[in-house]
Amino acid sequence: MSQARPHVLVVDAEQRIRDRLADELREGGFDVTCADTGLAAIELVKARRFDLAVADVRAPGMGGPETVAALKALSPDLEILVGATRSSAQAAVECMKSGAYDILEKPYDIEDMKRRLGAAMLRTHLDAIAAVHQASTALVASLARDDFPERAVDLAAKVVYTSAAALSLALDQGAALYQAASGVAVSPALVARLAAQAEGAPAPVxxxxxxxxxxxxTAEGDRFGAAIAAPLRLGERAFGGLVVLRDERLPAFTSQEEQAIGIFAIELALALHGHAAPRARGPRAA
Structure with a gap:
């Protein structure tokens, strides 16, 4: 079990710079993956999701603006900081037009880079809160529906990437289990086991x-690569958990997704307060 660390993709042709950024950023609380060209960075983003990227505007193999545009097309939520010398200022401006978040002057000031990365993460966090707020508004509007817990699961799916393999809500009222699945169906036993991991935890696990x-x-042999279990609690009382599972072939969860799941779980617990859950029934595939 671990807490999410923002994952940064560093793109630079110089091994010395990549090694320095990897060491400094890891000490600053980031996970780091490096690429030496724009094309290599694109292949990495195809394979997994990153929270942030620091890309040299002159990385070989692909122009900076083209690299930024390609990365944003693959991962619209990825915030990209472009490293540029004063002589490449025009290319940096073109990168901003292609969707880059900010420009970092080279040679890099590591402390300034960390502050800028933190600001970029704050923006993605606020974007996640906005998405959760929209879903939460719909939650309140759905309180009178008999299928409210199932509706809640459907709304939760909107605040995380749709590549989640399964998203389930376990409630302790009559051992009810509500499930929205994309791909494989997940057994109630597995969801209950994972939800139990969140008991007593102040944040998603x-x-x-x-x-x-x-x-x-699972007992049937299905395997997952990752899961996030968020407690549903009111004060000290826990009454269930929101479980998000990801197929082992899919990218790992990003810290933005974990934040969004945690915020939504809080909103869901508040919405469920005082709402009588329907009679228990079996899982439902979306």
Whole structure:
């Protein structure tokens, strides 16, 4: 079980610069993956999701503006900071037009870079809050519906990437389980086991197949690569959990997704307060 660290993609042709940024940013609380060309960065973003990127405007193999545009097309939520010398200022401006978040002057000031990365993460966090707010408004409007818990799961799916393998809500009223699945169906036993991991936790709990393989494997042999279990609680009382599972072939959860899930779980707990859940029934595939 682990807490999310923002994952940064560093793109630079110089090994020395990549190594320095990787070391400094890891010490600053970031996970770091490096690429030496724009094309290599694109392949990495195709394989997994990143929270942030720092890309040299003159990385070989692809122009800076083209690299930024390609990365944003693959991952619209990715915030990209472009590194540029004064002599490449015009190219940096073109990168901004292509969707870059900010420009960093080279040679890099590491402390300034960390502050800028923090500001970029704050913006993505605020974007996540906006998405959750929209879903929460719909939650309140759905309180009178008999299928409210199922509706809540459907709304939760809107605040995380749709590549989530399964998204389930476990409530303790009559052992009810409500499930919205994309891909495989998940057994109630597995969801209940994962929801139990969030009991007593003040925030969502992240689980990975590397750290807890026994928790992410079903009796039928289905395996998942990662899960986030968010507690549903009012004060000290926990009454369920929101579980998001991701297929082992899909990218890991980003910190933005974990934040969004945690915020939505709080809103969901508040919405469920005083709402009588319908009689328990079996899981429902979306």
């Amino acid at each position: 992240r689980l990975s197949a590397d750290e807890a393989p026994e928790l992410l494997c």
